[in-house]
Amino acid sequence: EVQLVESGGGLVQPGRSLRLSCAASGFTFDDYTMHWVRQAPGKGLEWVSRITWNSGTITYADSVKGRFTISRDNAKSSLYLQMNSLRAEDTALYYCAKDRGYSNHIIFGSWGQGALVTVSS
């Protein structure tokens, strides 16, 4: 069974940094592209970033480009999101998601339970 467990969320002041982690199990981690997707309180879903299996391709949403950095450690089956220069509008539940791996489609096949990031002074 696929399991994705996020950690590292919390309350942080504007302009500060935070690092999220996602521990994966139940599948061959280094076979899959991984993503971060966020959801502001009471709002819809927003894709944040993706990283391919070998970190060869990394993509970001315009809203976080230049401030967030996605990375992975295949030896530890872990995904990370380094968030710098945080803003109030970054307040959200951050989900780690595993790509389903279907042709060249991007499909969020499995999700973690989310890590809450609150940016406030």
Next chain:
Amino acid sequence: DIQMTQSPSSLSASVGDRVTITCRASQSISNYLNWYQQKPGKAPNLLIYAASTLQSGVPSRFSGSGSGTDFTLTISSLQPEDFATYYCQQSYSTLYTFGQGTKLEI
């Protein structure tokens, strides 16, 4: 960026009803369209991918159709556990955008 617009934004229905939710893309996305269900306090769950392929384990009362710019998610006979928010998502272009969601209520 490709914009995804769902309609309606909310929908009231009853157990046993047939329900259709529509998702429209701002440009053609072929069949690069997925549907998710999200219940309160839970992570989203994949229902349909590539416009019409049912994810393993998802009940057959869910179906998807469409290609190009117009897509539909149909629930053939609503069950109590289907009351949730539904999102479409495109993967035709990078910046994988979601629709705003459709809240299905009793």
